[in-house]
Amino acid sequence: xxxxxxxxxxxxxxxxxxxxxxxxxxxxxxxxxxxxxxxxxxxxxxxxxxxxxxxxxxxxxxxxxxxxxxxxxxxxxxxxxxxxxxxxxxxxxxxxxxxxxxxxxxxxxxxxxxxxxxxxxxxxxxxxxxxxxxxxxxxxxxxxxxxxxxxxxxxxxxxxxxxxxxxxxxxxxxxxxxxxxxxxxxxxxxxxxxxxxxxxxxxxxxxxxxxxxxxxxxxxxxxxxxxxxxxxxxxxxxxxxxxx
Amino acid sequence: xxxxxxxxxxxxxxxxxxxxxxxxxxxxxxxxxxxxxxxxxxxxxxxxxxxxxxxxxxxxxxxxxxxxxxxxxxxxxxxxxxxxxxxxxxxxxxxxxxxxxxxxxxxxxxxxxxxxxxxxxxxxxxxxxxxxxxxxxxxxxxxxxxxxxxxxxxxxxxxxxxxxxxxxxxxxxxxxxxxxxxxxxxxxxxxxxxxxxxxxxxxxxxxxxxxxxxxxxxxxxxxxxxxxxxxxxxxxxxxxxxxxxxxxxxxxxxxxx
Numbered sequence: 037x038x039x040x041x042x043x044x045x046x047x048x049x050x051x052x053x054x055x056x057x058x059x060x061x062x063x064x065x066x067x068x069x070x071x072x073x074x075x076x077x078x079x080x081x082x083x084x085x086x087x088x089x090x091x092x093x094x095x096x097x098x099x100x101x102x103x104x105x106x107x108x109x110x111x112x113x114x115x116x117x118x119x120x121x122x123x124x125x126x127x128x129x130x131x132x133x134x135x136x137x138x139x140x141x142x143x144x145x146x147x148x149x150x151x152x153x154x155x156x157x158x159x160x161x162x163x164x165x166x167x168x169x170x171x172x173x174x175x176x177x178x179x180x181x182x183x184x185x186x187x188x189x190x191x192x193x194x195x196x197x198x199x200x201x202x203x204x205x206x207x208x209x210x211x212x213x214x215x216x217x218x219x220x221x222x223x224x225x226x227x228x229x230x231x232x233x234x235x236x237x238x239x240x241x242x243x244x245x246x247x248x249x250x251x252x253x254x255x256x257x258x259x260x261x262x263x264x265x266x267x268x269x270x271x272x273x274x275x276x277x278x279x280x
Numbered sequence: 281x282x283x284x285x286x287x288x289x290x291x292x293x294x295x296x297x298x299x300x301x302x303x304x305x306x307x308x309x310x311x312x313x314x315x316x317x318x319x320x321x322x323x324x325x326x327x328x329x330x331x332x333x334x335x336x337x338x339x340x341x342x343x344x345x346x347x348x349x350x351x352x353x354x355x356x357x358x359x360x361x362x363x364x365x366x367x368x369x370x371x372x373x374x375x376x377x378x379x380x381x382x383x384x385x386x387x388x389x390x391x392x393x394x395x396x397x398x399x400x401x402x403x404x405x406x407x408x409x410x411x412x413x414x415x416x417x418x419x420x421x422x423x424x425x426x427x428x429x430x431x432x433x434x435x436x437x438x439x440x441x442x443x444x445x446x447x448x449x450x451x452x453x454x455x456x457x458x459x460x461x462x463x464x465x466x467x468x469x470x471x472x473x474x475x476x477x478x479x480x481x482x483x484x485x486x487x488x489x490x491x492x493x494x495x496x497x498x499x500x501x502x503x504x505x506x507x508x509x510x511x512x513x514x515x516x517x518x519x520x521x522x523x524x525x526x527x528x529x530x531x532x533x534x535x536x537x
Contacts, residue, residue: 086437113439123434127453127532136448137438171534189438 037100039224040063040085042194047080047248054080055091056248064192067225069235069256071275078228081245084197085226086115099192105126113141116186116194120201122178124170130157130181131166134188142189145199156184160214176207180214186272187218194218196227232275237259244268295468311501313507316491322394323487325509329394330404330473331481337409337465349421351446360417367414373475375407380479395482404476410471419461423454456530463523467516474512484508 039063039127041099047055052075061206062068070078077176083089084096087108103111124133138144145216157163160180162173168180179199188195196215200208219225224277229235235242235256244267252259252268263269313320348360367375379385380403388398427450435445474485482490488508492501 079420088433092320094492099535109439109441112437115437117434118413118439119434121430123428123430125437125449127449127456136435140440140444168534175399185438203506241369 038062038097039099039118040226041097043083043095044104045084045096046089047077047084047089047091047093055084055246056243057094058248058250059094060250060253062064062193062224062226064224065154065222067219067238068241068243069239070226070228070243070245071230071232071271073271076245077248078245079197082117082197082226082228085195086112087116087119087192109141113189114192116189116191116209118179118182118194118196118199120198121168122175122182122202124178124181125171126170126194129167129169130162130173130177130184131249133170133181134185135176137185137189141144150255151200152188153184156188157181159217161210162260174207175203179203179211183211183214183218187223193224193226196225196229198228198230200229200231209277230275231274232260244271246271282500288461303500305502306499309497312491312497312500313503319487319491319515320484320507320511323482323484323508326394326396326401326481326483327470327473327512328515330408330476330481331400331470332467333401333405334408334412334469334473337405338412338416338465338469339462341410341413343374343420345413345417346420346424347451348444349417350424364414364417366409370411371413372407372472373478376404376410376475376478379403385444397481400476400479401483403479404473404481408472408475415468416462416465419458420454421460423457424450426457427453448485453532456532459523459527459530463520463527466519466523470516470519471512484511 043060045055045058046053058077058081061069062195070081072078072258074197080089084091085098087103087257090104098106098111098114122186124130125136127177131150131153134156135144135146135149138149138152139146142214156165157166160183162177162180162184165173165177165181168177169183173181182199183194200211200213203211208231212231215225215227216238227239239256241253242259243253244259244263244265246267252265259268260272263272345360345364349357352360370378379386380400383406385399385402388402390397402479431449431453432442432445435449436442440448473483476483477485477489480486485508488504492498492504
């Protein structure tokens, strides 16, 4: 059974339809990269998974369960999210950012949470910054803490909403490196990113979304080399040139 | 009819012919102030106590009120904000007098050394406290609204309920951002305790008047007033410095606040 399934999902903001009849599924361990022009509905699609945005039509299933029938906090415990602007808790240290969910949501003791946080900060390579506050960290370090925060909750799936878009170019690599390691460890990921190198080498599937519709979806090599649609070729070609 | 003639006589009886305040500083009058140091000290204690009770009441009323204005349902939030508008739109002297004479407050005794009427202390606390709460609510409301939505979203996305997210993520940051506004409010309330003079509560200003209105002490007006002015200044200066230190202590490292 697929881990995540979108079934004819539609979503509108007022008169504007941002997602139109979107269907796809994802197996455990898959890395799905979504690309598309600005305003194509990529972020909305991610936010529907953990119900930061509610859909109008269709259904989304996590491990066979309709997410709308689930308690939203229980759902979010199982679906991590990494944000473009990091959204680290400004008043807590790197470690404190990771422990908050562990103590408040998972009910771990302060000590257990601290141990677990250290372990995940280590895993993303910022263990030496555990005591630092977000304002004292570089963008790349912030995003790695953001990943540790999501990862420490031991989610079934992590959503990445343009995780490298707010970073200075020289810091992009360290974040992609962590994401690559996660993929290698079998973490299921749904990522909106325009890092085509990452998409090509890590993604199991690439989805091209435009005007709220899936234009084309498939293994990245095929979309890059022999897309069915000219629009896909045009868009991916443009991105690849940009990032060459 | 108000008998202005006998009023003028009363002033002359105190201040001498012509009702002029004696503005010449005299050694004898300073000695008079010094001799009454304990009386003024008790007044200073009353002023400090009244500041603390009023600010505490202001915080207890103002913080929830600010939160309700941001998160509350329409009707509750409207009620709170209307109450705030009324309190902020009424002169504080009027509030103190209104609460003292208008509210059915219990008759309480007095405290010996401080010589304060507890009922007057209570009405002054209510007036200063609720008025401060009305202003503090705006400080907190602004601070809560200044927290980026992404903070709440991030908290919700790890599975925290809205209540947990507000408590653990929004409030701790909003409280830090409120400190400068709260500091301002501290100074205002401290100085405004002198308004309890209007209902005869034995705080600093009331005591100052009690001193120079004693028969034959009319020459000491300036000395007495300058003394309490200095006391007010030391109190505001010291609290401001302490709150600055508190602000530094709790500001978020690396942050702009």
